[in-house]
Amino acid sequence: MEDHVVNYPVLEIFTSLQGEGFHMGKGATFIRLAGCNLRCSWCDTQAALDIAQAVEMNAKEIVFAYKIPHHHVVITGGEPTMYNLKPLVRELHKLGKYVAIETNGTNPVPPEWGIDWITVSPKPQSNYTLQCKANELKYIVDDNFDIACIATNAVDEGLTFLQVESGRPESLQKAFNLINQFPEKRLRLGVQLHKILGLR
Numbered sequence: 712m713e714d715h716v717v718n719y720p721v722l723e724i725f726t727s728l729q730g731e732g733f734h735m736g737k738g739a740t741f742i743r744l745a746g747c748n749l750r751c752s753w754c755d756t757q758a759a760l761d762i763a764q765a766v767e768m769n770a771k772e773i774v775f776a777y778k779i780p781h782h783h784v785v786i787t788g789g790e791p792t793m794y795n796l797k798p799l800v801r802e803l804h805k806l807g808k809y810v811a812i813e814t815n816g817t818n819p820v821p822p823e824w825g826i827d828w829i830t831v832s833p834k835p836q837s838n839y840t841l842q843c844k845a846n847e848l849k850y851i852v853d854d855n856f857d858i859a860c861i862a863t864n865a866v867d868e869g870l871t872f873l874q875v876e877s878g879r880p881e882s883l884q885k886a887f888n889l890i891n892q893f894p895e896k897r898l899r900l901g902v903q904l905h906k907i908l909g910l911r
Contacts, residue, residue: 717798720745720765722789724777729785730905732830732872733847734811739783742773742799747790749815749836760789770798774806784808792818792843800825816841832874833862841865849874849901852886858893872901 722745729739745765768776784803786796792814803810804825811828814820820829820843831845835853839860847870848862861871873889876882890898905911 716769717795718767718769719773719794719799720762721768721773722765724773724779725911726780727911728905728908729783730903730908730910731874731901732849733870734783734828735904737783738781739785740779740781741785741787744786744788744791744794746793747788747815748793748817749790749834751834751836770802773799774802779803779806779808782807782809783811785811785813787813790815790818792820795824796826797821797824814843816843816845819843833860835860846870847872851876852882852889854881854885856885858889858896861896861898868897869899871896872899874901875903877903877906 722743724740724742726738726740729735729737745762747760750760786799791812796812800810809827811830812820812826813830813832815837816831816833817837817840820826828846829844830847830849831841831843832849832851833839833841835855839862841862845866848866849872850856850861851874853876873886875886886900890900
């Protein structure tokens with residue numbers, strides 16, 4: 712398929728703060744695409760599973776129809792790697808944007824897409840598959856999380872986050888304990904700053 716005819720199921724485009732990971736606290740514009748190849752019980756974006764609620768738009772329509780004020784742009788979902796992101800990234804780069812994606816890691820992210828930052832959150836439903844290069848890893852710490860699932864040496868030191876499951880103090884305590892039990896892994900606690908601040 713030619714790049715210029717790629718359409719994306721756009722669920723929403725909004726501006727907020729990057730609430731998680733290495734870029735936490737930065738102003739960011741989020742492009743949320745609908746559709747996902749997994750069904751996680753604790754998913755906090757269930758609406759993104761329904762492609763019927765999305766609007767089909769190509770890359771040029773997205774960048775011209777919406778104001779994208781921030782330098783930092785995050786393509787998220789759902790699972791954005793279900794679609795060829797090359798045309799969208801190219802149009803965003805033309806505007807001088809820094810393009811990040813959030814993925815579950817089950818699909819490749821071809822270098823020719825030109826993604827600037829890849830956040831991978833491996834999921835138990837895929838046996839913590841890691842099919843793409845990552846700049847940072849984010850593991851949701853639920854009741855069944857086991858430290859053995861972490862992909863060793865997949866990212867630079869200090870870029871593996873144990874993400875607290877939203878609203879669950881048990882998850883926070885477990886993540887805290889693991890960080891202190893395994894200091895050699897250089898793990899970092901991940902929280903959702905935007906939710907703490909009452910933002911989107």
